[in-house]
Structure formats: structure tokens, C-alpha cells
Amino acid sequence: MAHIEGGCLCGRVRYRADAEPAFISICHCTDCQKFSGSAFATVVSVPGPALQVSGTLKTFTKTGSSGKPIHRRFCPECGSGIVEEADALPGIAMLNAGSLDDRTWVKPHSQIYCDSAQPWVRLGGEMKRFSKTPG
Numbered sequence: 001m002a003h004i005e006g007g008c009l010c011g012r013v014r015y016r017a018d019a020e021p022a023f024i025s026i027c028h029c030t031d032c033q034k035f036s037g038s039a040f041a042t043v044v045s046v047p048g049p050a051l052q053v054s055g056t057l058k059t060f061t062k063t064g065s066s067g068k069p070i071h072r073r074f075c076p077e078c079g080s081g082i083v084e085e086a087d088a089l090p091g092i093a094m095l096n097a098g099s100l101d102d103r104t105w106v107k108p109h110s111q112i113y114c115d116s117a118q119p120w121v122r123l124g125g126e127m128k129r130f131s132k133t134p135g
């Protein structure tokens, strides 16, 4: 079983999860670009109950393309995005890969919302590409 550990930039929020990631994806949707402040988000999803967070997260909730809310949780002190939970994917916590302590093992297997990817982005590796979602 994988031991996943990470936290925010200022260190007030820490988390751990002893679980195998359910999926690792890159998301090019415009909301993930806004939230991360970067060209795309890389998410490592783990079973929600396996995730233990210490420190206080603030939550911003917005309706996703599924029509259901997505809860984006971040450190209120330094603003680091930590985890997303989508009502459309119950029981799954999507950790932002940049917040992991050890990122060397992260290998995304898919890219979603490629329709809204920034035009310069060309990523290597063998990833399935979806114009929106696999569903």
C-alpha cells in the first residue's frame, strides 16, 4: 500500500493517505487552470476516507461541467491548492500533485478537458487524451 504525504507551501496544512491512488490525471479545464494558477492541474486521486488532513483548509465550491459541485480546498494562509472533491465522483479525493512531498513516482495516465488546453502545452508520456471527460 502506498504511503502518500504532502502539504501546503507554508506548512500549516499537512496530509497523509495510506492508499493506492485510484487514478492520476492531468486536467486542462479552465477552472483547474484558474485554481492552480498554472497551465493545467495534475491530480492524484485517493479514496476519500483514507485521507487524513491536519490544519485547516478553506473550501471554494463551484459547479463543474457535470452540473454537480466541485469542492476545491486550499490553505487559507498561503493559498496552496491541496485537494478537490467532486460530487460527481463520490468517495474520491483528488490531491494536487504539486503538494506531495515526493513527486518522483507520479505518472499520469490520462489528460482530460484537452479542448481547453493552452495551445503551447505538449506533454510527453503515453497518456490517453479526452476532449472532455472519459464518461
Ligand SMILES: [Zn+2]
Binding pocket: 008, 009, 010, 011, 012, 013, 075, 076, 077, 078, 079, 080
Ligand atoms: Zn499554507
Ligand SMILES: [Zn+2]
Binding pocket: 027, 028, 029, 030, 031, 032, 033, 041, 113
Ligand atoms: Zn479540471
